[in-house]
Amino acid sequence: MEAILPVESNKQRTLMPMMIIGSLFFVFGFVTWLNGSLIPFLKIACELNHMEAYLVTMAFYIAYTVMALPMAYVLKRTGYKNGMMLGLLVMAIGSLIFIPAANERMYSIFLFGLFMLGTGLTILQTAANPYIVLLGPQESAAVRISIMGLLNKGAGVVAPIIFTAFIFAGMEQFDESQLALLSEAQRTLQLNELAQRLVNPYIIMAATLFVLAIFIKLSPLPSMNTEAMQTSDNDTESTSIMAFPQLILGVITLFLYVGVEVIAGDTIGLFGQELGVTNFGELTSYTMVFMVLAYLVGMFTIPHFIKQETALMLSAVLGLVLTMLIIITPTDSALIWSNLIFWREVGYLPDVVLYVAMLGFANALVWPAIWPMALNGLGKHIETGSALLIMGISGGALLPLIYGAITEMSGNSQGAYLIMLPCYAFILFYALKGHKIRRWSSNDA
Template structure:
């Protein structure tokens, strides 16, 4: 992903004693928070399904709106970063997330399905900006040969946030509501639905406060700047450059898109799947505790994957993890009882390294096109919006049968790992920053 200084400029800081580890430690808090707030939605979906009496299609539409924000804001975020720099863009993203979280307070007070969708869109827009800025920053700030391992390691803190979020959401939302402590099919009165809706106010208020605190800390920090190789080159020179010559990016964009369909479909429908009488027959609050294990598997897998990819090729590692995900998803789609639920839990381990590995391989060799490539890859996170398709399949053919869509997604990831991720038209150079 680097370029030769003689031709396109150097991304390395002028201080040869540069140590990128403090910056990574600070950025880890961002990865944690956007993972945390994203998975709050997984506990929010069954809650809102009860409050607004939604079917599966309407329920997954909530998550679709969240991921539509990635499609709308991905490339504008890349252009904003080019104008403001990484640090200011990250602070703007955190403030947008805080504003959206505060918007959930009146949405719950009314309560309003429409206002809820808008508030979630604002939060997701802020996360999109953070994703476009932080992912390539982590990938290029250190040695190019360890970019996949480094990004996977920092993404493990994202998974730590997703691991804790179900506890937070289960305790502060589901366990404090009538719908969250009742078996599937229980009908709520109007007063009970209103009380349940207002249970989301405190959690999102706390999230907004934490986001603003992190924004202040970052504002007062000294994040090292990247050099000209990750900035837009002059107009005349850029005419000779094309994103579409890079196979690893061109095929990486649909890989991210398809992976998000798989990850979000599993995570968002897990509680609804676990509470089915023929699967585990438990309450939503109890199912939230098992959801913790799914995200915990992703966290463990990312820490392990970061270690593994320092010793084995990233493409082969990704293929092995995707094959494991394929096997357990077939089990979730065909088996019955708690074993089917456990298959769905285990897919978190298989999914763990997919996003960071695909992202790092997708921008490898882009040089001065890194920001645009990053914007395209983050835009592809909009694939999570197609979880509504899985909701539609669940309404038509049953929730368990809808997981065959996830099985198909795993097949493409294996294809990308083994062939599509091989870089073409890569720029020269081996490093974009001085090693620590």
């Protein structure tokens, strides 16, 4: 029988659980941030327009909305540990679905495989995030989540580079102008060959996920005491989950945050490709590098120098500034790359693309700040509250799709980034006031 780990545990007792959960966050990042490279790949292989290409994010992230509450029920039945194992097994099945999808070059099967991957991640995220929050003191929860985020985004740096090296090699023959010169039969043959490149990587991914599921099953992960976050000024035994403004506003904030995070990570490849960037397949890694840098800053500054509320406020302000720069900067300007990053011999990178990547710095500390602020005081409702927050991840499904629709209708990828301004404005509101509200009545806020 597993021991219950008290919330005020010492560093030695939390080290092993953090290492185990950290491996899961690495998996989250690797699978999630493959999408940034997968989008331009499938756009070519399955001959898609912008909006169709961004259905990749829709299929992947909509699973969080559809499956979050059912998975919260599953977690109550199985416990965190068995739930994590189940999530890994579901992800392995999703990876295997890519094999028939590639063999038939059917976009609908790819989307189903992505939905299954998202479903598995829903189980893992619903379990792992509150687990990390409960693993130590409330005031340092953002630091623990930042460490997990460092692993998550570190995987996000690695995944596009690996994908580009193995999948995007020799892509010149699949350029649209080259394919247009071929007959229909030759074009189909070429694109089928391209789709086949996905088979071996996803077989390896499935095998890795199966092995990791066995490892989690045999690991010494302790159970969590979810009553540890209950506070005396809220009668959580009788209160409806909808009566917690800090949670509901947190869900909206997280919805908007994940939307802008995915836009920054998953649209940069196609945006860079349109502007003539040759290494467009690995541009998602640039966004992830900035996120990693921000997580490192967060680990050393929170809560010793700044509070997690302050980190959230600064993140929102930086997001607003960078979004304005993306919108107004000429696409032919490359002053930053030419003058400051001249040592990288990868050719031309427009400033506007670099600003999209720098959004990673603005976005990194939003997730670790929202979770402890939104879950504070929920008591026995913490699993349901966690599930609602996980449902907020569906922002990654809808906002990039809206971005794609605006791009398709206007023909202006740069201007479509305008949709991020109201998102960062709401995040700023939550940092300044929203997380403090404990009653819906303004008199009791």
